[in-house]
Amino acid sequence: MIPAQFDYLAPTTVEEALAALGEHGDEAKILAGGQSLLPVLRMRLNAPEVVIDLGKIDSLRGIRDDGDAIVIGAMTPHSVVEHDPLVEEHAGLIHLAVEHLADVQIRHRGTFGGALAHADPAGDLGAPALALGAQFVIQGPGGTRTVEADDFFVDLFETAIGEDEILTAVRVPKHTGWGSCYEKFVRVAHQWSIVAVAATVRMEGDTIAEARIGLTNMGSTALRARASEAALVGQPATEEGVAAAAAVAAEGTNPPSDLNGESAYRAHLATVLVRRAVLNAAGA
Amino acid sequence: MDLTHRFTVPTGVEETWAHFQDIASVAECFPGATVSSVEGVTFQGSCKVKLGPIALVYNGSGTFVEKDETAHTFVVDAKGKDKRGNGTAGAMVTCTMEDNAGATDVVVVTDLAITGKPAQFGRGVMQDVSDKLLGQFVMCLEKRLSPDETPVEVPAAEPAIDVSTSEGAASLEGSTAGKHSAPTPITSAPSAPRPVPAQEDDALDLGAAVLPILLKGYWKQGAIGLLVLAIIIKLVRRR
Numbered sequence: 361m362i363p364a365q366f367d368y369l370a371p372t373t374v375e376e377a378l379a380a381l382g383e384h385g386d387e388a389k390i391l392a393g394g395q396s397l398l399p400v401l402r403m404r405l406n407a408p409e410v411v412i413d414l415g416k417i418d419s420l421r422g423i424r425d426d427g428d429a430i431v432i433g434a435m436t437p438h439s440v441v442e443h444d445p446l447v448e449e450h451a452g453l454i455h456l457a458v459e460h461l462a463d464v465q466i467r468h469r470g471t472f473g474g475a476l477a478h479a480d481p482a483g484d485l486g487a488p489a490l491a492l493g494a495q496f497v498i499q500g501p502g503g504t505r506t507v508e509a510d511d512f513f514v515d516l517f518e519t520a521i522g523e524d525e526i527l528t529a530v531r532v533p534k535h536t537g538w539g540s541c542y543e544k545f546v547r548v549a550h551q552w553s554i555v556a557v558a559a560t561v562r563m564e565g566d567t568i569a570e571a572r573i574g575l576t577n578m579g580s581t582a583l584r585a586r587a588s589e590a591a592l593v594g595q596p597a598t599e600e601g602v603a604a605a606a607a608v609a610a611e612g613t614n615p616p617s618d619l620n621g622e623s624a625y626r627a628h629l630a631t632v633l634v635r636r637a638v639l640n641a642a643g644a
Numbered sequence: 645m646d647l648t649h650r651f652t653v654p655t656g657v658e659e660t661w662a663h664f665q666d667i668a669s670v671a672e673c674f675p676g677a678t679v680s681s682v683e684g685v686t687f688q689g690s691c692k693v694k695l696g697p698i699a700l701v702y703n704g705s706g707t708f709v710e711k712d713e714t715a716h717t718f719v720v721d722a723k724g725k726d727k728r729g730n731g732t733a734g735a736m737v738t739c740t741m742e743d744n745a746g747a748t749d750v751v752v753v754t755d756l757a758i759t760g761k762p763a764q765f766g767r768g769v770m771q772d773v774s775d776k777l778l779g780q781f782v783m784c785l786e787k788r789l790s791p792d793e794t795p796v797e798v799p800a801a802e803p804a805i806d807v808s809t810s811e812g813a814a815s816l817e818g819s820t821a822g823k824h825s826a827p828t829p830i831t832s833a834p835s836a837p838r839p840v841p842a843q844e845d846d847a848l849d850l851g852a853a854v855l856p857i858l859l860k861g862y863w864k865q866g867a868i869g870l871l872v873l874a875i876i877i878k879l880v881r882r883r
Binding site for chain 1: 697
């Protein structure tokens with residue numbers, strides 16, 4: 361099917377985009393890479409009257425070094441993020457996760473900010489964003505504000521971005537030297553994961569000094585495995601050392617049941633993947 | 645799928661029962677719902693439901709199919725069809741009121757049935773989403789039934805959710821409304837039975853969806869196979 365008729369706007373600045381959004385409100389939809397929106401439009405699961413394409417706004421693209429963090433423009437395609445040296449060095453977990461994201465074609469059209477704003481709990485970027493403590497820069501008619509990752513993912517497909525606001529960039533604090541691993545458990549390549557774990561650890565010799573773990577598809581949003589994170593501090597990077605922490609990985613989660621697996625299966629899977637991810641990240 | 649919600653209002657059973665007789669006002673409490681007309685025990689209206697990039701508008705009607713004054717129970721049967729042909733939504737809501745020492749315990753049991761195009765976004769979160777929708781509905785009902793409140797001028801599409809009204813009195817089951825005490829209008833809250841097929845749906849849709857795909861993919865092999873088989877049979881028969 362083709363989308364229902366809509367008016368297409370392509371502003372060249374963020375201010376223009378915000379003005380258009382303010383003017384059309386509920387009847388407008390923002391188009392970033394279109395990898396989530398266009399299928400919806402084509403299936404006519406939504407028919408906004410106006411589509412505001414952010415593709416011509418150059419200021420939203422690009423990755424730069426900002427001292428203690430790297431800043432990724434919201435309209436930066438996944439493929440650019442995947443091959444960027446800054447991301448690989450300072451936010452290794454994102455580099456690893458993006459490699460698993462969908463397929464090459466989708467990575468060339470889909471955008472970093474778009475995927476995060478879509479906030480699919482099974483999307484690959486949510487867990488790394490939580491694990492790295494990313495900060496979301498959101499611009500609206502009232503100005504610009506920053507939202508911490510822990511507060512950004514509100515609910516299923518819902519983020520802290522207001523109706524009249526646009527995500528402009530994502531600030532990722534540098535985690536240079538941290539070990540990272542993204543364990544994605546999926547039955548069909550390119551699909552959303554059944555469960556995925558994004559783990560990043562700071563090592564002190566053979567001991568885990570600090571661990572941050574994000575969980576994909578274990579609830580209505582990406583979640584942090586806080587119980588596991590706490591239990592890992594001071595543990596040696598061995599099977600025995602990590603076992604207890606991995607066993608509590610599903611605490612505080614509410615995994616869905618669907619054709620790919622029951623809730624209990626996912627909970628168990630999370631413990632297995634956390635164990636693997638942490639050991640790999642620690643270089644064991 | 646059956647979903648149950650309970651809450652308690654400080655007014656007596658009779659008064660609470662009387663409040664529920666206003667069908668239009670009850671229907672308006674459903675998030676994203678607009679009532680266009682009321683005729684006797686039937687109301688017509690639409691309900692706009694949004695979840696992320698998906699937005700559906702169900703047009704339909706609801707009827708009070710049962711009303712038992714003595715037992716203080718009523719049943720509303722609501723059915724709607726997505727205006728762009730993306731399926732249907734049906735809800736059979738049974739509401740029972742019981743006296744609880746001057747206050748009223750209200751139990752709302754909903755049998756929800758969603759049909760239609762299985763969405764790629766579906767991941768078995770139907771329960772949570774429907775629960776939330778109902779939680780909002782129930783909170784709104786509760787708010788309307790609370791005696792110490794001025795008649796709420798609620799624009800049909802945006803019933804306000806005020807978590808603070810439920811202090812003390814309510815015990816909502818499965819309500820995750822706490823997160824939504826911020827000023828997000830309901831129509832944009834994640835509340836869509838739409839994108840996720842119900843369990844029954846999966847079974848139905850798989851059959852409807854997979855068979856054509858199989859045929860489309862393998863008809864050539866199938867045809868050749870049949871042809872070869874036919875030739876073999878003919879050869880064998882000739883001998």
